[in-house]
Amino acid sequence: MIEDIIDNVKKTEIKDSNIHGKGLFATENIKKETKLCYLEGQVVPWEIKIKYNKEEEWNPLDEKTVMVRPYKTKFSFLNHSEEENIVIKYFPLRLEAKKDIKKGEELTINYSKIKIPFKYKKYFNLLDF
Numbered sequence: 001m002i003e004d005i006i007d008n009v010k011k012t013e014i015k016d017s018n019i020h021g022k023g024l025f026a027t028e029n030i031k032k033e034t035k036l037c038y039l040e041g042q043v044v045p046w047e048i049k050i051k052y053n054k055e056e057e058w059n060p061l062d063e064k065t066v067m068v069r070p071y072k073t074k075f076s077f078l079n080h081s082e083e084e085n086i087v088i089k090y091f092p093l094r095l096e097a098k099k100d101i102k103k104g105e106e107l108t109i110n111y112s113k114i115k116i117p118f119k120y121k122k123y124f125n126l127l128d129f
Helices: 046-052 118-123
Strands: 012-016 022-026 035-038 042-045 057-060 065-069 086-089 094-097 106-109
Touching: 022 106, 042 046, 046 065, 086 106
Parallel strands: none
Antiparallel strands: 012 022, 035 094, 042 065, 057 065, 086 094
16 A cells, blocks of 8 residues: 555655556656665575565665565656666665656656666566566
8 A cells, every 4th residue: 555655765756657557756846866765675695585575675786685675665666767867876775866857757767777687687577678
């Protein structure tokens, strides 16, 4: 349920998306390079992620490790676009605005740029990206 989602992405709300299902939309203008959130969780090897829970919210960190969370955040509602306006930055792991985003605009990310080993892309059905 939407009420159970952790509100970790500033200046956004969850609404119906023209891209897919629900999406994340700006509630005010967001300037380029604005840090929208830091992504937290437990860092584990990919093999542990695969073995124990495919459904957790997660972010790959490199070819060997992934950060997982046992709860859902607004991050889960970022839809894919080749012309993303949000990017993931590392160390610390965070979301930043790639360009100026207008109030009401959907926040999107290019999932094909995320560091995921090929065998895991297949496992998570992410080969379309």
